Amino acid sequence: MIFKRKQEAPGLAPAVTELEGAVAARDGGRTERAFTAVISGVQSAPDDARVAAGPRLAALLPAFPPTGPRPMLAKAAGFCVERGADPVACAGPILDGVRQDLLDALEFARRWTATGAAGEELPEPDEKIIDDALLSRLGGDPHEATRLALAWCSVEEWQPPALAVLCRSAEVRRLHAAALLPACRELTALDRHDLKCLAYALAVLDDEPVIVLHRPTKTGFEIRIGGIGDNFQLHTLLAHVLIGAGHVPGTPPSAESVRLATDPEPARGRSGAVATGAFELLTPDGTRIWNEGLPDDIPVVAGRRLLVLDTPSYPRTWTADRFFPHLPGTATLTRVLPPDEAHTWFTHTSPDSPS
Structure with missing residues (x-):
């Protein structure tokens, strides 16, 4: 205030x-x-x-x-x-x-x-x-x-x-x-x-389509995001959309973490809730995208933002409160990519995992 x-x-x-x-x-x-x-x-x-x-x-x-x-x-x-x-x-x-x-x-x-x-x-x-x-x-x-x-x-x-x-x-x-x-x-x-x-x-992205590739399962998705203040919030919402709906394996985020990331009502103080990392966020060339960064860090490849998810290299937790209390985030799965389309997008990525 x-x-x-x-x-x-x-x-x-x-x-x-x-x-x-x-x-x-x-x-x-x-x-x-x-x-x-x-x-x-x-x-x-x-x-x-x-x-x-x-x-x-x-x-x-x-x-x-x-x-x-x-x-x-x-x-x-x-x-x-x-x-x-x-x-x-x-x-x-x-x-x-x-x-x-x-x-x-x-x-x-x-x-x-x-x-x-x-x-x-x-x-x-x-x-x-x-x-x-x-x-x-x-x-x-x-x-x-x-x-x-x-x-x-x-x-x-x-x-x-x-x-x-x-x-x-x-x-x-x-x-x-x-x-x-x-x-x-x-x-x-x-x-x-x-x-x-x-x-x-x-730098907040609104109504932005992102191609998301899950390296362990070789699957791909189109996810439309908006109003996300940082990659901690993005990470939680990706896990909710992909793991929570059964598209990829893993432990979904808690309902409270998702609520804090998406609730239209402004956040009131600190919640004390903790979120747990489910992925390694990577650029197509294998460079790590830090949770402290922004969705805008996701590079554009062939006209679309392209994000690669891999197995976490180490356990991560963070406070689940969103960066901007008055700005609720959205992430909507708009398409599961057919295998041939996912394969085409994987050709733009490095086969190597991050060091």
């Missing part, structure tokens, strides 16, 4: 109306006062007021300067989504802001590296680093340099509102994720920001 404490505040709807008027009038002092009232009002309002306010707050985001309180306004809109506001209606402005901050943070890193000594590390994302010397080092227009520096320091603040919309709508992910994921991964690779949750949410 983005906001945890409730404070006394005026009604939310009048506060939002006042903020809209202040922004339209370009009145800085009035906008500041209205903004403070909105942030307080979002925390104390009933959910029906938050439902109505969410899209209105999101729509105001483009009018706020990047060097101002835009991330906090995005958090307010995201909190309204958490409490029932339409994620599709709120997503565009929120994720546009995410994209701009990701790109600005990457440009900050590029300029820092270009003007520094070889091997010099990038700074920690803390606004204390922003001073005249830093802005001079970044070069260009001072306002632009300030924007880049603030993006470097504040990009993580966009993660909660982004997750609020991404984890509540497959349509939002379909419309926006592909444009954001490369920049998110590039920034994450610089190892200065914790954007793992955002990267995972952007």
Whole structure:
């Protein structure tokens, strides 16, 4: 949850109306006062007021300067989504802001590296680093340099509102994720920001067919997956679909593990349930796909994602709680492949087991 404490505040709807008027009038002092009232009002309002306010707050985001309180306004809109506001209606402005901050943070890193000594590390994302010397080092227009520096320091603040919309709508992910994921991964690779949750949410596959080959039995299946946050959840659902239905041998996952992976109701805290590994997940060339990874790690071969299952090389257990509490996963067996089709897919794989 983005906001945890409730404070006394005026009604939310009048506060939002006042903020809209202040922004339209370009009145800085009035906008500041209205903004403070909105942030307080979002925390104390009933959910029906938050439902109505969410899209209105999101729509105001483009009018706020990047060097101002835009991330906090995005958090307010995201909190309204958490409490029932339409994620599709709120997503565009929120994720546009995410994209701009990701790109600005990457440009900050590029300029820092270009003007520094070889091997010099990038700074920690803390606004204390922003001073005249830093802005001079970044070069260009001072306002632009300030924007880049603030993006470097504040990009993580966009993660909660982004997750609020991404984890509540497959349509939002379909419309926006592909444009954001490369920049998110590039920034994450610089190892200065914790954007793992955002990267995972952007990489979620929806309504994705996967060819799954079970090496011990030389059988093949087409399984359609969606909403799966990581490969722990995928592993459980594959075992449920294949072992639980008697298509391959093994011990099926517990009913509780399956429920935790698929329940449309959001998870409430930690369950304490344990899942047990049934397979080794492999790429077609025999490289292990780690449970800590993503279904998006499954490579595309001949136009389809191709996953190989083998006998586990060692026992594995993990907590059965899903990575995204608000995102239920699905895995549906759509076809058992005829033997000749399964054989054709096996020709794309390595015959060797992983080391």
